[in-house]
Amino acid sequence: MAKIVHREELAQGTIILNEIDAPRISRKAKPGQFVILQADETGERIPLTMADTDPEKGTITIIYMVVGKSTARFKDLKVGEEYYALIGPLGAPTHVEKLGKVVCVGGGTGIAVLHPIARALKNAGNEVTAILGSRTYDLLILEEKMREASDTLHICTDDGSMGHHGFVTDILKETIEKEDIALVVAIGPIPMMKFCSLITKEKGVKTMVSLNPIMVDGTGMCGCCRVSVGGKTKFACVDGPEFDGHQVDFDGLAKRLASYIDVEKQSMDAYNK
Template identity: 70%
Template sequence: MFTIVKREEMAQGTVILNEIEAPLIARKAQPGQFVILKANEEGERIPLTMAETDAAKGTITIIYMVVGKSTAVFRDLQVGDAYQDVIGPLGKPTHVEKVGKVLCVGGGTGVAVLHPITRAFKEAGNDVTCIIGARSKDLLILEDKMKAASNDLRVCTDDGSYGHHGFVTDVVKAVLDKEKVDQAVAIGPVPMMKAVCAITKQYDVPTLVSLNPIMIDGTGMCGGCRVTVGDKTKFACVDGPEFDGHQVNFDELQTRLRAYMEEEKACYDSHCR
């Protein structure tokens, strides 16, 4: 069993942090890798990229938004409760090297995934500018951690309640107009990643994105996580989760993510009743 040792509610309770005892995973995991969690015997398998690992303590940290029944079941778990299954580390780690100037862009809970990657690029000797965004100030997460993990942090909110009033893409464009960037990383909602990649492509900046399609086994067996990258079918769980953002078919990914929306809503509504 994988016991929760710390639990925090963020962004007005819509985002939950769980630090979980998982010593074998904590020892092996690298930035960019993910785990698949199941709360109980009947539970759905949910893939989540690790926000933090602590090999000495033997723990991993996940940060997720409550969006449906399964994450609502996760939210009910308190410190001392346990997930029945946590498998990982899965997927390929982020390829981190010294390239010069790196631009890390995160939105929503994608910021949690971006945090260890940003830190790794900075530790590798890169000059890292980070841009994070949320709909409003109270939905912004991990600002202090992202500040420490980067050389320069810019913050945006859609409603202007904090930082730049507007989308992360406005600031991405402003940075690229002024500076030469050698590598970008964009992690967040699909429309955000698509929009960031459309801009970085104009400036010829290689851009990594981390994809989170529906997954079942997480080991390349079921095909549930298939995505199209450069007209080739890839499995996000074993070929990713990170891909060249300029090659990803984001429209197809978005359509596949919405395939079970009605069923998911009905399931969530009956859970909440």
């Protein structure tokens, strides 16, 4: 039952990698799909897109940032211990085809979600330019894996500690102005996906984003994960998690995600006592 077989602390111990024993999910999962995990019987159900799968070993890999009580509880689980529940694979897989030149933009733990998609796009014969961003170089994850999954790699840091001193959007803008790009995949914090989508919309470059709203059942029944896309309500767990970035109401999504901030803070404070 969802035993942790390998664990790593990445990026100053704030981002955690867990490789989990899950033979059936590892055989069925495709890039872009997610699982829902629960640390214990009363724990919150947390959706996480798989960073990797190994059908031969029968494992899946997830990477998450510790941001509240539930992820702090996940961080406490050691190798050999088990998640109480693991459900998946969920969501629609990424549509992968040979298009020509594609750009994959990743920020924060979004890079973990981006990696299998970039690899699949490269394996399908596309020329992949990767643009990765983080606040500081110490917080950048999966640089080598993304180098292998791309033809050109750019790193951007807010503090200038590595690569371009500035945002991923600066390099994205230069790239789509210089080259004929068939697709941009942008996965990361909501403001990053929003501004990447605004830039590509101006140029008419097709853009795909992966959304991670609050979820409960993950099967399209509770309505918790609803997002507005092109003025229509969509459920990220079954209609997504990937959507056309030019159609997503990012401001509405950010507002919904912030709904429980006070309760989350109280819960984290109580957990730390």
